[in-house]
Amino acid sequence: MSTDVLTLTQLLSPSFPVGAFAYSHGLEAAIDAGLVGDGLSLQDWLETLVSQGSAYSDAVFLNAAYAAPRPEVAAIDMQARAFAASRERLLESDLQGAAFCDTLADVWGLELGRLTYPVAVGRAASELDIDPHLTTALYLQAFVGNLCAAAMRLVPLGQTGGQLVQAALKPLCLSVAERTKGAILADLYANSFLSDIMAMRHEKQYARVFRS
Template identity: 55%
Template sequence: MNHALTLMQWLSPAFPVGAFAYSHGLEQVIADGTVSEARSLQDWLSALLAHGSGRADAVLLAAAYQADDTAQVDATARAFAAGAERLQETDLQGAAFCDTARAVWGLDLTGLTYPVAVGAAARAMDIPLTDTLPLYLHAFVSNLVSVAQRAMPLGQTDGQRVLSALAPVIDATAHAASTATLDDLASSCFAADIAAMRHETLQPRIFRT
């Protein structure tokens, strides 16, 4: 089996986890004017990858990959969610991922949070963690660039420039997470966490988180 193709399928926009419906709090900071063009978007996403929820997801994915029983990792992922919408996002996307992975590949996965589900699936399919982590993080920021293109003036070329510029941060975060444990789980992106909480009452809005 071609592991690269399996990962690309799992993490593509066509895989039915509904990622397009979630902004991860980005819609709120766009509404606030904090993120308003390519440079501020790149800075925001870079911080998430290096110090915030992107890094945390990578650590949780790695911990799930290395665990014989994902229950503790999943419980930690739920406890670490900074607010109701962050929990909803990881819970619903993870459940959808499990449902499809079970139906298509016969994997015994049910009701896991999203990074934990991907980590457990990669282990079950013998897909290297070092391949899984950077592709997961790339999918994470690709979705948020797509959010920005729908919620603010950001052209396709500028969106691709942002993604290209984030490649070193993705690589560094993935490399660090590949040897991480739950003891390394941390986040210092408090503004992003607060934005996700404030988004719960944003009106009007087009994204679920």
């Protein structure tokens, strides 16, 4: 049996030291504003991000980085940085990507430089010859799982409620992974303006738990 699935789940595990637990992706501001307050509103928020927001664009960047010749990866990474809608969104992607690349170099000996997180994941999967469709699906599931964990710390949601949201979004993660198979930068779009605004507001939120 191939170890690709095990390797990929290790790379995207909460235990992989990218510090994902420290970021809420603007969700903390949305909760503070009353936009997310229970399982249903959390699921709706995440559905938008995965189907037409930042998680969708991450999937595009991941696939573009996977298929690109090595000299073109830097340009894709620059586009990913430019596509970040706020300072903290950029910081989130940059710092997680840097930590991911550092650990990848220490454990697998792969030197990717300093890349934003989705670009780094796509490039790592390419270098390790792991299926990009599977990589995208698990990346999206990890994205959802991390924000559900953040919501469980801020909303009276409970562990079961968080797991229900994750279970409900699995088909969407698979669907978006299929939609973005072989995606290029021309496939980029975003339509989650409220999430972007909340990420901007979070930068000046008076009291907060998360870095973004």
